[in-house]
Amino acid sequence: MSPADGMxxxxxxxxxxxxxxxxxAAYDEAAVYGVLDAGVMAHVGYVIDGQPYVTPTAYWREGxxxxxxxxxxxxxxxTVAQGLPVCVTVSFLDGFVVGRSGITHSVNYRSVxxxxxxxxxxxxxxxxxxxxxFVDRLYAGRPVKLRPTTDDELRRLKLVEMEIExxxxxxxxxxxxxxxxxxxxxxxxxxxxxETRIGAPLPDPRNLTPRTDDLSPYAEGARxxxxxxxxxxxxxxxxxST
Numbered sequence: 687m688s689p690a691d692g693m694x695x696x697x698x699x700x701x702x703x704x705x706x707x708x709x710x711a712a713y714d715e716a717a718v719y720g721v722l723d724a725g726v727m728a729h730v731g732y733v734i735d736g737q738p739y740v741t742p743t744a745y746w747r748e749g750x751x752x753x754x755x756x757x758x759x760x761x762x763x764x765t766v767a768q769g770l771p772v773c774v775t776v777s778f779l780d781g782f783v784v785g786r787s788g789i790t791h792s793v794n795y796r797s798v799x800x801x802x803x804x805x806x807x808x809x810x811x812x813x814x815x816x817x818x819x820f821v822d823r824l825y826a827g828r829p830v831k832l833r834p835t836t837d838d839e840l841r842r843l844k845l846v847e848m849e850i851e852x853x854x855x856x857x858x859x860x861x862x863x864x865x866x867x868x869x870x871x872x873x874x875x876x877x878x879x880x881e882t883r884i885g886a887p888l889p890d891p892r893n894l895t896p897r898t899d900d901l902s903p904y905a906e907g908a909r910x911x912x913x914x915x916x917x918x919x920x921x922x923x924x925x926x927s928t
Contacts (some may be wrong), residue, residue, distance in 0.1 A: 702852040723918035724911035731773040767806035786868040800853040804846040825900040826920035
């Protein structure tokens, strides 16, 4: 996969270059952001005193910056905010590929690996703007409808920002790769698509307010990745690059 003409791209190095099946890799912003903007959960990899850790967390993107947050006492946030190298991964399982021999079974997927160093966001105004941006990324226009978050509430969390230094996307969306020896073998083969969809809304019994347009991407039955991508597009428009 190659970037479109004129499309900004991340320059791969030894740590981000895809070696296995490189034809499935892409380094342009459109491909990388397409995966990132369709998700909301990431896994953050880092090392403390020689011990690797991987922590799942919600995230959001603004241009080439990724943000995530948690409790002020979070050891992960305290550690990565000191400027340690970090690898953030986002992935989707899109299908089970079932072949006529064991070796031709596989999965379809989309994934991104993003590398950088995180910094702690300490200015309370920056934290407020970033947290509003998180809500806005999921529900475009919603922050202005909400009770403003107090400074004390913001001090109970820790927020980090990571500039993406390198990133690679890897995507597989194929059918069964039959081998000559499989020909004529009497076993079913094909693909089982895998999707996560939005369920029926469960309003709080105390709720007296109808749903507003900021919630419209999350219609019952909508694919989650489509809903998140739609919400990001409503907030950012075309992919944001900086």
